[in-house]
Amino acid sequence: MELILIFISAAIVNNFVLAYFLGICPFIGVSNKLSSAFPMGLATTFVMVLTAIVTWLIYHMILVPYHVEYLEYVSFILVVASLVQFVEMFIKKVSQPLYRALGIFLPLITTNCAILGLALFIVLKDYTFIQSLFYGVGAGVGFTLAISIMAGIREELELANVPKSFQGAPITLIVAGLLALAFMGFAGMITV
Amino acid sequence: MKTMIAMLVTLSIIGVISGGGLAMLSSWADPLIAANKKADTERAIFQVQPEAKNYEKVDAVSYELYRVLDAGSNEVGYALPWEGNGFQGKIRMMIGVTSDLMTITSIEILEQVETPGLGTKITEDPFRGQFSGLKADPQVDWVKGVPPTKSNEVQTITGATISAKAIVAIVNDGLTNLRNDMKEGGVK
Amino acid sequence: MKKQVSLATEYTKGLWDQNPVFKQVLGMCPMLAVTVSAMNGIAMALATTFVLTFSSLIISLIRKIIPTQVRIASYIVIIATFVTIVDLVMRAQFPELSKALGPYIPLIVVNCLILGRQEAFSSKNSPFRAVIDALGMGTGFLIALASLGGIREIFGSRTLLGIQVMPDAFEPWLIMILPAGAFLTLGLMMGFLNYMALRKKSREEEEILSRHLQQSTMSIAKGQEA
Numbered sequence: 227m228e229l230i231l232i233f234i235s236a237a238i239v240n241n242f243v244l245a246y247f248l249g250i251c252p253f254i255g256v257s258n259k260l261s262s263a264f265p266m267g268l269a270t271t272f273v274m275v276l277t278a279i280v281t282w283l284i285y286h287m288i289l290v291p292y293h294v295e296y297l298e299y300v301s302f303i304l305v306v307a308s309l310v311q312f313v314e315m316f317i318k319k320v321s322q323p324l325y326r327a328l329g330i331f332l333p334l335i336t337t338n339c340a341i342l343g344l345a346l347f348i349v350l351k352d353y354t355f356i357q358s359l360f361y362g363v364g365a366g367v368g369f370t371l372a373i374s375i376m377a378g379i380r381e382e383l384e385l386a387n388v389p390k391s392f393q394g395a396p397i398t399l400i401v402a403g404l405l406a407l408a409f410m411g412f413a414g415m416i417t418v
Numbered sequence: 419m420k421t422m423i424a425m426l427v428t429l430s431i432i433g434v435i436s437g438g439g440l441a442m443l444s445s446w447a448d449p450l451i452a453a454n455k456k457a458d459t460e461r462a463i464f465q466v467q468p469e470a471k472n473y474e475k476v477d478a479v480s481y482e483l484y485r486v487l488d489a490g491s492n493e494v495g496y497a498l499p500w501e502g503n504g505f506q507g508k509i510r511m512m513i514g515v516t517s518d519l520m521t522i523t524s525i526e527i528l529e530q531v532e533t534p535g536l537g538t539k540i541t542e543d544p545f546r547g548q549f550s551g552l553k554a555d556p557q558v559d560w561v562k563g564v565p566p567t568k569s570n571e572v573q574t575i576t577g578a579t580i581s582a583k584a585i586v587a588i589v590n591d592g593l594t595n596l597r598n599d600m601k602e603g604g605v606k
Numbered sequence: 607m608k609k610q611v612s613l614a615t616e617y618t619k620g621l622w623d624q625n626p627v628f629k630q631v632l633g634m635c636p637m638l639a640v641t642v643s644a645m646n647g648i649a650m651a652l653a654t655t656f657v658l659t660f661s662s663l664i665i666s667l668i669r670k671i672i673p674t675q676v677r678i679a680s681y682i683v684i685i686a687t688f689v690t691i692v693d694l695v696m697r698a699q700f701p702e703l704s705k706a707l708g709p710y711i712p713l714i715v716v717n718c719l720i721l722g723r724q725e726a727f728s729s730k731n732s733p734f735r736a737v738i739d740a741l742g743m744g745t746g747f748l749i750a751l752a753s754l755g756g757i758r759e760i761f762g763s764r765t766l767l768g769i770q771v772m773p774d775a776f777e778p779w780l781i782m783i784l785p786a787g788a789f790l791t792l793g794l795m796m797g798f799l800n801y802m803a804l805r806k807k808s809r810e811e812e813e814i815l816s817r818h819l820q821q822s823t824m825s826i827a828k829g830q831e832a
Binding site: 399 | 789
Binding site: 421424425428429432433436439440443444446447450451454458533534535536 | 671672673675676679680683684686687690691694695697698699701762778780783784
């Protein structure tokens, strides 16, 4: 039961994008079309789950026993960069059209603060291995949810008359603000 | 082949310099960081037990607990850091309680992420002040909308009922744990 | 031969023309997350500038001896090392600030601004220039964070840098302290700044157009006289 709560908390109540401001760069950059936003979300979720697993193992089996916790940031980001590299190679081998569709966005997952943020939070919250797994899936689902909703809205916005000075980043941020307000309604869902 | 070697050598050198530098910095920083943490805990302990002059960590229990002493090294009570879920996230607090574990001396909120202006009122008087000298016999109860009538009741915050109830729940939960351990003679 | 950019321009371009936040739309995560108060924003910007400047310096110094295949990995390790330095020093010497900025200090590692600068500039320029560029970008970042932080603090907490500047009668706009307020305020700020820039550009174009018009009218008049 607690695991389900961790999942829901990460996905909705404490959504990584709308509550913690993680993953904003791709959130603004890749959310203009649902057809690119949704696959980006899935790819990010995949990397997140792998990251949660690998960084948990590295932290608890290497960094802590050898008292080198100060290598946390260096090792974690190297893990993320390597994982993204592997995922890229994997997708290229398995599905050429998908690889071409995602294009430049794949390497950009490395600098998605949501991934490193996930790894750091897991250490901060002192989650067990299974808890980290559920947390990673929840965070990924939450990110995918946020970026997909945003893409849906932006596609509608294409038909609206947005003033020239607000096109692009400004209007996206304002929409994000309204979305954040809406998601605040979920607060309090996960109390004792 | 030559580039492979160059790649490995470059990365290794960077790694070694980075690791070595951080190791040295860490040995300077770690004691300071630990001292900061200790100072924070100490401040909270003296906050919730105003009569306290000294304290010592209780090792007999599996969680963090401090026995608080006065100037004459007599036991005045306990300071228990405890945490639980609030409205928006985790709430961590320090509970000061008398030796018989029946009266709360005071509480101090250490960490919270409640709604600013509403839930954050748990850190301010008058809500927080209700816990000074509050009876926790058999436990702390809350009332809403009306002033408390019993000596173990507190009134919730208008517009932030859930945050207030969370505090009461955490206090009760912490005291229950402590009382169980006390009964089994583990705390002495 | 590359056009030689003056050193002054190398610095000032980061303040407005290529402002990391307002123009390049980089560093959004910290921009929104820590700007609840001006002080937090300033502290974050200074920490980021420290990492950016020293990373740029080191990477520029060794730019000729890093094999290209491992350059991104090397940049990342160097950047992460400096972030760890900042984090350790802050937790040891400035615990209150460290608690306020929380997990966003380590997230400087993935601030696309820093990695982007190495790839775009430090790896191709002298150390001196790289440092100037870094300082310029850092200052631009500071301006952005301080202004958003200031606005949110004034309207959300009645204070600026901890000093009360709004009368007690002013009821703070709580939304300013919440995530929604960050998004909305930044969106409005950027929209407004874009509007001012567009207006300035169209005025300049109008002026050039009317000057051309004047000149051609004058030469036509002269031609007719002759």
